[in-house]
Amino acid sequence: MPATARELHVMTFSPMELLAGSSEPVLLIGGRAAATPLRDTDRVTADVVDYFERYVAPCYGLPVEQLREDLVQLIHSCLVLVTDMLDHGAVPATSELGAIRAAATRWAGDGVPLTAIVRACHEGARIAFGMVTAPAKKDDVEQLRVAGELMLELMNAIIAGASEAYVTEQLLVTERYQSATEGVASALLGYRGHPVSARRVGVAIADSYEVVALTIPEHPDERDAELDSDMAARRKLRRLRSEIAAVFGPRALALLGPEGGTLLIALGAAAEATVCVETLALLSEAAQVPLTATVVISDTDQIPESADQVHELLTLVRSGRRPPGLYRMRDLDIEYQLTRSRLATRRIAAVLDPLHQHPELLETVRSYLASDMNRQRTASRLYIHPNTVDHRLRRVARLTGIELTTSAGIWRASVALLAYDHLDKATPGADDQAAN
The missing domain is CATH 1.10.490 (Globin-like)
Structure with missing residues (x-):
């Protein structure tokens, strides 16, 4: 056959x-x-x-x-x-x-x-x-x-x-270098470092740094049930670290995890890249998620205190529900001053206490301020009629005494809402500085 x-x-x-x-x-x-x-x-x-x-x-x-x-x-x-x-x-x-x-x-x-x-x-x-x-x-x-x-x-x-x-x-070389530079960053943040340990890994200690607190949101792949979320987070972080190295070179020291961390960018020649809107956009593009960063300039011996400050500023950004982006002290000075005394912050926020039982009124105040006091846009955001917005604002005035049709009332409501949001997001059991 x-x-x-x-x-x-x-x-x-x-x-x-x-x-x-x-x-x-x-x-x-x-x-x-x-x-x-x-x-x-x-x-x-x-x-x-x-x-x-x-x-x-x-x-x-x-x-x-x-x-x-x-x-x-x-x-x-x-x-x-x-x-x-x-x-x-x-x-x-x-x-x-x-x-x-x-x-x-x-x-x-x-x-x-x-x-x-x-x-x-x-x-x-x-x-x-x-x-x-x-x-x-x-x-x-x-x-x-x-x-x-x-x-x-x-x-x-x-x-x-x-x-x-x-x-x-x-x-292996990259991991060893990353581990070594993280050690230098940790030492600087704790002010326990010594220039000799930095020289061993080729890191020169600068006189001053940009100290950056960074929030990294989840990548969509991390929420995909069909994908490995841990692997997606590692890939996101690897892309971000690679871009940090490309933008800032050896001047960057990073302590980062999938959710964020701290960057130290050595300051030197004026032509060198700094943390700005453009560089943050490059990092966001590489990570494929919108980053939020706060930054201050610090002398090397003040890095631990500056790190505490930028992370406090980052907390204010989150509690204020601000959009992703770059924030400096001048962008958050009012919020920052409010947090100096927890007791004072509580007193400022207390004007909104009558609204606790009326969450729809509190949300109307928030949306009205976020819409630049435009009743039409406020109604659109809340999916209600503009007349309902007017009615709610009159109820707010009766309960709190805040007239949102005046500049004084708008200012008072804005500050009170900042204080309210900060208290709402603050860690339970935080020290009350004013009471000490």
Whole structure:
């Protein structure tokens, strides 16, 4: 019975599969073992290294003399793999790529670009393949095809192994640096630091800093039931940290979690990036969520006190239900002064006490002020008729004595609402400064 198409496919083997496992050189080109031109690995290595020094290294600005030893080992390892592969018709196993992975790891630590490592491997393979195929004759077509397949498979394995080792080392370096800089930031925030510990990780302590409190809201992916919320939060934070490094460079020290934290941005030359509306927009875009930040400028020895202040300002932003964005002391000076005495704040907010039993009236006051005292917009926000707004404002006036049709009444209501919101958001059990 003739074989079906499926059976023919199953019974078909590639030349690589037929050659694999042989103990003798099974790939012949030009009447001899294909790997013959590569057996003098020292000479071929020297030729490849010379080519790399002349034509590749200048493209990357690499210090060839410092990298020569590693480069020789890398090229030599690649040639040994190629020779063994051509002799036995089998692509090396991952376990045989140790020397290449080690070189990639060292170069990652030295800051050599990954593209330079891949290029070095590629050039070595290209030159070796040229030497292998040079003596080919017209009846070597099938052998050349097999050699080409083997070389492609080997390059895939080498590049994958080198890239994985390189990226792994880069992540470790990044984690170590991040941990070290977080230690410096923690020391400065607690004023327990010493310049020596900072120098060990390449961080120069500045005379003054922008101290930033940052709130990072949830990314939509963190609320998606079909996704891993922890992974989404880590990705958000990783994007943000990357952008902070891109915008501020080594001047930035960060203590951040998925919900926010503290940034210290060293101040120096006037041309250097500072925390402003534009830079916060870049960070928000990278994190893919709207950030809220408060910032003050501080001398280094005052950083702990300044950090407490910016986080207090951030609390005021949240309690005042302000939109995301950048806030400085001048934007929150009234709210800040209100919080200096909890007892005074309570007294100011007390004017709204009669509205506790009428939440719709309190919400009307809030919406009216947020709408710039426009009854039409207020009605639209509350989904009620403008006449209902007027009626509610008259009830507010009767209960509290605040006439929201006058400038004095508007000012009194605004301050009272700020105090009310602050007390509503304040942590239970907070110290009453005025009572002490």
